[in-house]
Amino acid sequence: xxxxxxxxxxxxxxxxxxxxxxxxxxxxxxxxxxxxxxxxxxxxxxxxxxxxxxxxxxxxxxxxxxxxxxxxxxxxxxxxxxxxxxxxxxxxxxxxxxxxxxxxxxxxxxxxxxxxxxxxxxxxxxxxxxxxxxxxxxxxxxxxxxxxxxxxxxxxxxxxxxxxxxxxxxxxxx
Amino acid sequence: xxxxxxxxxxxxxxxxxxxxxxxxxxxxxxxxxxxxxxxxxxxxxxxxxxxxxxxxxxxxxxxxxxxxxxxxxxxxxxxxxxxxxxxxxxxxxxxxxxxxxxxxxxxxxxxxxxxxxxxxxxxxxxxxxxxxxxxxxxxxxxxxxxxxxxxxxxxxxxxxxxxxxxxxxxxxxx
Numbered sequence: 328x329x330x331x332x333x334x335x336x337x338x339x340x341x342x343x344x345x346x347x348x349x350x351x352x353x354x355x356x357x358x359x360x361x362x363x364x365x366x367x368x369x370x371x372x373x374x375x376x377x378x379x380x381x382x383x384x385x386x387x388x389x390x391x392x393x394x395x396x397x398x399x400x401x402x403x404x405x406x407x408x409x410x411x412x413x414x415x416x417x418x419x420x421x422x423x424x425x426x427x428x429x430x431x432x433x434x435x436x437x438x439x440x441x442x443x444x445x446x447x448x449x450x451x452x453x454x455x456x457x458x459x460x461x462x463x464x465x466x467x468x469x470x471x472x473x474x475x476x477x478x479x480x481x482x483x484x485x486x487x488x489x490x491x492x493x494x495x496x497x498x499x500x501x
Numbered sequence: 502x503x504x505x506x507x508x509x510x511x512x513x514x515x516x517x518x519x520x521x522x523x524x525x526x527x528x529x530x531x532x533x534x535x536x537x538x539x540x541x542x543x544x545x546x547x548x549x550x551x552x553x554x555x556x557x558x559x560x561x562x563x564x565x566x567x568x569x570x571x572x573x574x575x576x577x578x579x580x581x582x583x584x585x586x587x588x589x590x591x592x593x594x595x596x597x598x599x600x601x602x603x604x605x606x607x608x609x610x611x612x613x614x615x616x617x618x619x620x621x622x623x624x625x626x627x628x629x630x631x632x633x634x635x636x637x638x639x640x641x642x643x644x645x646x647x648x649x650x651x652x653x654x655x656x657x658x659x660x661x662x663x664x665x666x667x668x669x670x671x672x673x674x675x
Contacts, residue, residue: 330625332625412622414625417619418602418615418617421598421602421614424595424598424619440592441590441620441622442621442622443620443621444619444620444621445598445619446615446618447613447618448586448615451586451588451616451626452625452627453624453625453643454625469627
């Protein structure tokens with residue numbers, strides 16, 4: 328059985344709406360997803376990069392993210408024909424460990440938690456495919472990288488790309 | 502550069518002395534490491550297996566384990582010639598995430614935390630070697646398994662075995 332590794336933030340978990348909501352509230356702005364096309368918020372507002380990072384130090388930040396549209400149904404379907412592992416760069420935000428684990432158990436309870444992986448450098452992942460919104464993880468990845476479209480990566484080229492979970496379904500299940 | 506994945510409990514962290522100390526205190530017994538030869542505590546006292554598991558639900562249990570003799574020096578030495586990843590089955594004890602992370606930062610601060618991996622099923626690990634006290638992790642592991650001697654595994658045969666960190670040094674650095 329071939330194995331698919333799947334990233335969490337901006338792939339399974341809809342990270343941007345919450346980040347924008349909190350940012351707009353605290354900085355009295357009205358940024359939209361369109362403003363984030365081609366870059367991350369920390370690249371758009373580099374002078375407060377460190378302050379933006381502090382949001383993630385709140386252990387609950389990752390607990391109530393919305394589930395990405397269709398991800399539950401498609402991953403459930405994929406899990407009949409593929410081994411599914413969830414591989415998130417949680418080491419970048421150690422405060423997120425528990426929230427990420429609980430979020431997965433709540434929304435993807437049909438997956439085996441022995442297949443959850445909290446890592447940093449994803450070259451450690453032994454899988455045939457990696458679905459991720461950060462192309463840098465594909466550089467040393469052994470298998471096929473699949474770039475999941477997020478605002479920040481829309482100008483990135485040179486990778487297999489899926490725009491949403493229906494695209495993922497088509498790619499793997501035809 | 503070849504890559505070595507290293508387990509934590511009973512390989513880097515000396516788990517048994519603390520487990521025995523707490524058990525003996527709470528159950529008014531005098532078990533020693535000799536009693537654990539060939540089995541884990543939960544196999545020696547199967548009728549209280551669930552109660553024993555509860556010790557690990559204390560988020561601090563893994564925080565103050567002793568560092569295994571010579572592990573710091575040898576891992577530091579190995580890290581000059583090999584990529585080192587720490588791969589622990591933390592998903593079996595989600596309450597341990599923070600303690601395990603902090604323990605690694607305290608005692609192995611010279612390692613990059615992007616190379617820490619909290620997982621369950623270790624077949625997800627892409628490495629050339631895996632040093633682990635649980636031989637079951639070698640079954641689907643892609644590389645060479647190296648069994649680190651622990652009381653529970655002394656009767657296990659069929660694997661490359663190292664008895665301590667000086668043996669690890671010899672295996673990799675001759």
